[in-house]
Amino acid sequence: MTDAPLLVEGLFAGYGRAPILKDVSLTVAAGERHVVIGPNGAGKTTFFRALCGELIPSAGRILFEGRDVTRLGGFRRVRAGMGRSFQVARIFADMTPAENVVVALEAGEVSNGTAGWRFATAPKPALRLEAERILTDLGLAARGDEPASILSHGDKKRLELAMMLALKPRLLLLDEPTAGMASADRMSAVRLVDRIVRETGATLILTEHDMDVVFHLGTRISVLHYGEIVATDTPEGVRNNSFVKEIYLGRGGHHA
Amino acid sequence: MVADLPTLLFNALVWGMATFLVAAGLTMIFGILHVLNFSHGGFFMIGAYVAHSLTNWSAAMANIWGFLAASVLAGAVIGIVGLVVDRAVFRRLAHVDGAYVLVATYALLLVCNGFVKLVWGLNVVSASPPPELFEVSFLGNLVLPHYSIFVVVAGVVVFLALEWLINMTSVGRLIQAIAIDPWMARLLGVNVGLIYSATVVIGFALAGLAGGLLVANQSLSPDLAGIFIIQAFGVVIVGGMGSIRGAFLAAILLGLVDSFGTALLPQMPGVLFFVALAAILLIRPRGLIASGRLS
Amino acid sequence: MLEIDKLDAFYGDSHILHAVSLTIAAGEGVALLGRNGAGKSTLLKALMDAGPRTRGTIRFDGVDLTGEPTHRRARRGIALVPEDRRIFPHVSVLENLELARHACPPGVTPPTPQEVAAQFSLLPPILERRGDRLSGGQQQMVAVGRGLMARPRLLMLDEPAEGLAPVIVEDMAREISAVRRRENLALLVTEQNIDFARACTDRLLIIDSGAIVFSGDWRTFDATPDLEARYLAV
Amino acid sequence: MTRSPALRFLLVLGLLTGAALLLPLVANRGIVFLAGVVAINVVLGLAFNLLFSTAGLLSFGQATFSAAGAYAVALLLLRVPEIPFLVALGAAAATGAAIATAIGLVALRRTEGVYFAVLTLAFAELVHVVIAKTSFFGRNDGLTGIPRPRIGPIDLADGQAYYVFVILVTALLIACLWWVTHSRLGRSFRAIRLDPMRAAFLGIDVRRRRLEAFAVSGACAAAAGGLMGPLTSIVSPDLAHWGESTKPILFTLLGGAGHFWGPLVGAVVFSGVEYATRSLAGASDLITGGLLLAVVLAIPGGLLGLAALVVRRLRRRERPATVTDAAAEGARP
Amino acid sequence: LSADPRIGVGQTNEPIRLGVVTPLSGPQEFIGSFVKNGAEVAVDLINKAGGVRGRPLALEFRDEKANPAAATTVARELLGMGINLQFGTIASTVALAYGPLMQAENGVNLTCGAGSEKINHENYSPHVFRIGDGTYRMRAQARMMAEKFPDVTSWTGIIPDHEYGRTVWAIYVDGLLEFYPKITGKQPQIVDPIIVPYGSGDYRNFITQAARTPARGIVNATYGGDAATFFQQARPFGLFNNRILMDAANEFIVANALKTQVPKHWTGTHWYYAANSSPVSKTFYEAYVAKTGQKMPMGWAGEAQAAVAAYAAAIAKTGSTETKAIIEALKGLTFDTVTGSRTIRAEDNQAIKDLEMIQIEPDAGSDVGFKVSDYVKIPGAGVIEPATPGKAMVLRKPS
């Protein structure tokens, strides 16, 4: 049980006094791709923020690989091996894409104590090569000196992913990773995430409103409703759950 | 040789309201333009000089109505200057880093200083309160100069007026919306430019008015700007940038700190003010009323 | 009602829209589709003079809007619901709606916030909640509701279904169509969700790299499958 | 044409240092003395800009650090005359770092932006009042008669020896600041400035990094301030006044905050203007204020920003001439 | 060849450059403006009369902002330019900072109003001269009080917390303790002074404190805007109503500010133009009014005249502008000024001059709102303390 990458027990969290999340418990097994869905305002983002340390829960526990991280600050959770993307991609807009990844790599080295002392100001050549490799891998071949701010919407999301991967996280938290993407872009993003997860063996938790994405990517799905998990099941099971249909999916005529 | 409690309390109130009068316009401009206006002290000073020149202009002004009229006129004059500053400085710098605007207002402060020296010279001058306010009342041991009472009343009146304007009228709600998201307010049909200018004008006019009302409080010299600006900054920050109510509370609070500070720690005057400032910000990092915009 | 002729738009030095021309009749529903970065939002903002620098003419009710500031355009009856929602955080949903009455043209009585809220299933329970205490989807709904507060004659929605639960998307398509019919409202909507766009419009435009590359009704669109492949896929 | 930024920096620094060292040959001692003051101001500006442009912290209390350094050196030289001067300077830097850390621990805990700025201002005024009211620090009257020290066999009181020393030390401090700005540490500072939240979720300890930036800036400012006492032979509480804290800000914005050398350009130009208008006193406020306003309004990117813009414009105009190059490049496989 | 003014006065017509370092901005600018104008007028008069040994005098002004660090900076700059003869300081803190500087850089400074006794005692430097009133003016003021108000034996002070404020209080107390017993036979009672911050806008708490003291006499050492604010805020409290007020050095500053509202008080002055009828004073006064339009110049202008006169006399005497020669010439020099002739005491570089005090009272009939209703001159020789260069002045302390 302790070897589960993520274990959430009786979590209560909210803003001010009234809790939004009420007694949320969840176990995510290694290599699982867990999607959290639910109606607007159900508490998905709140849940996410609690998981990554942006919001300190009022009760309950979060165990990451058996270690209690409930009260750990955000950056410490990252150092422990959790990676997180934002609903609106956050990158260092004034830096080049390569610099973005190098900063992430260096932060990773500092986190795990392998950074060492360095007099030269330029990043270690090994890191530069590594950054280039990651960028090419994600289809973001280095674009010279141009700042990342000129990247298109989709490329920014990709770059953010690249920065996350640079840290080699064992648990990935993605909040609506394809929101605002054109539908074709969306599927290529799905394929990318799919590949990454396969290659790195990381565990994945994401929220998403796009059912194509949900059902393509998810191996397990939890449904959040008024701050409570009302169902956790396989994609098939969720799709056929009549309560979920009623509160969330609707007639779903055009969804896969 | 500590002064007695009622005196300390009364002096705290006078200090607080005098500072609030200066801080009100400052916090208002911060609330909507998000600019910490260094030059506010400078325009306060010019307001004081203008009012002083007006009251000295004719003997007919030597009464409380003349005094009030001069203050209002000073406010009007500075308000018009505010319109010019808004057009020439604030608008042009609307799209650059806030630090540049800060420096621009600092430069304006220097210009104000230079202007005062040029026009009114270097001599220290002082205006006396109108005869109606010259008297003193006694309340037991407590000396209550009428002019001090007047300053307190003026502070409270200005506070109530602003409080009403900002928080109880629809214009106020509009101003607040603009303070947060001018772009969206425009989309909703609001003439943002007009309201910006109006707020800046009001903010500046308040500086001028404060100058006029406080002109009899201390002597006029080209250093007047510096004396008030730091303490007004303190009040604005402790109150929560942009919050009128916060500034009012902070003015009273810091007035108490200052008043008791001079009594308890006479060898380090002013120290407690800064200690309190730091302490309050540590407990409430965004000030007493943390709205971050006009309220 | 709306005529755009050879509209160019720029952000700084970059030329985003190239000679876009289109017309929308009163009460007509038009969808604007295109890839990320194609220029959809830029076009909507250009119509309101709310961001890009423009060249070309825009006429509304036959009046040339050149040089007219944003707030006047809003008061003429054009409403834009931006993609990033922009809910005022410090006031309640109710007051957010009320603020939008400003754009109401003279002589028109604006609806009450309650009336508008009643048209959308998600709104009535959250009317008293502050703007910064809303989830992403809730904000989206408030933004759409706010767009209707000034009784506009042209409503422009920038990706209104983004971040909404599927069941809500279906509801919204229905609700918007209902309003359109009732108020004879013209609609210009950008969307990634083609089904949603289809459900609430009569015809569509496709924009690519800042130029309109297709204009026609949904039937033609369906009959030309390579359109989607060419302009909407990667 | 050297490619490496480090070499390019060293080249510029070397040229500037050389020019400064040659100054005594062409200028009178008054000017040379002022040049020493300007050199110190340059470091203060650069130390501020490390916070402002690199780490994204607007500090209104930089005078605290320079004053702390100045007082540390002054007190050591006056009370422990046999102390080696370099040790005294080191102590000054350590004092600056310690005070910065103490203030930073408190101020960086929760505040940001303008609140942080005003909090640093409050602490600076606190330090100012304490210095001005404590006999140990000479109260309002300051400490006078600070000697020019010796370094081993060299007597810095001789001729221009102290000036040369000031220039060498400031060059060293500038090099330190450049290194911090461009090193891995500087990259993480910049990341934090651009997006603290993102940085935190890369595992960067944002508060600790900010504290480090604050300490480095404080140490450099203090070391530079430490040079001041023996130069002017006096330190006074005015060094800690908030008006002094605005100076590095002015230098930085005047010169161009986005450029490493911005504060240097700003400090030199500002001092030049001050020098040119020095006998127009009275009108000096109007002139300084007016000039500053004009610069901010006309070229918000600062002087170097303007220069960069001009260079870019010129380049663009030249471009048609290089079309063939571009074509050739494109033709390469 | 070179125009170095330090060499050979008689051989060239190059002007002799004197540096004037005085506050031209900041809170003491209005005092600096008297120094500046006074110096210009004095130099004009000398140049019109043919200069010094045939060479005209020229002035180089620098702003010291009443801030010692700024002052030493500009003073050094002037020294670097070869201008070794300087004057103009009015602030004690600045004058004290000059000693080591002038010694190290081989310059001379004449202060024009700085009050600290340390200048000619523990911080004595051969390169700094006080050509005007020293410390002992406060002793003269105490003595005059003992003569005029023998019944007012309890005293306190309004003392700003800096070198000058502390000096004023200490020396005034010294004078009270010496002259009251001597002249009236009564022992004065010294009440702890009220220490006030300077540059503050609000003195009410201090005023209340002062109003509660039993003292019947108050000596005030605040000056400039602070003093005007203090006096103004004190009026409703009746602080000065039945007390004797001795102001240290504000001359007309407070009176100009408060006009008819000014309380009746005494103040010390470096030079009261209306009471000095010597030709030097008259010509200087007329030229001053002609240049500035100000009909009531204050004493600092006279101090600037004295400084220029001292340099002129010293240069004329030695024929050189070398620092060493000038210092030698200044020591023991007797020269003529707007307040009559003065002699610089050779031991501690302190001029011995007559001390002037005026009484000011409100006067609605006058166009300035006040009038000078009394004037007292006390010969300096009778009140000056013994010269103890390098050693602290021995002061009487209340038991």
Ligand SMILES: Nc1ncnc2c1ncn2[C@@H]1O[C@H](COP(=O)(O)OP(=O)(O)OP(=O)(O)O)[C@@H](O)[C@H]1O
């Ligand atoms: N800062 C806040 N303060 C108070 N309440 C909040 C805050 N943010 C969100 N809420 C409320 O908490 C509830 C859950 O919000 P949350 O953002 O977690 O929903 P969500 O599931 O992510 O919804 P969506 O799919 O619309 O993004 C909502 O009812 C919302 O109104």
Ligand SMILES: Nc1ncnc2c1ncn2[C@@H]1O[C@H](COP(=O)(O)OP(=O)(O)OP(=O)(O)O)[C@@H](O)[C@H]1O
């Ligand atoms: N403020 C801006 N400054 C500079 N360029 C911009 C700005 N906003 C958008 N752009 C650029 O303009 C182009 C069109 O952007 P626009 O937002 O109109 O696209 P869109 O079609 O709405 O895309 P999406 O589907 O992602 O919303 C893009 O290349 C974008 O990078």
Ligand SMILES: CC(C)C[C@H](N)C(=O)O
């Ligand atoms: C302006 C003067 C009253 C200053 C005073 N003489 C001093 O020594 O500081």
Ligand SMILES: [Mg+2]
């Ligand atoms: Mg959400």
Ligand SMILES: [Mg+2]
């Ligand atoms: Mg868009």
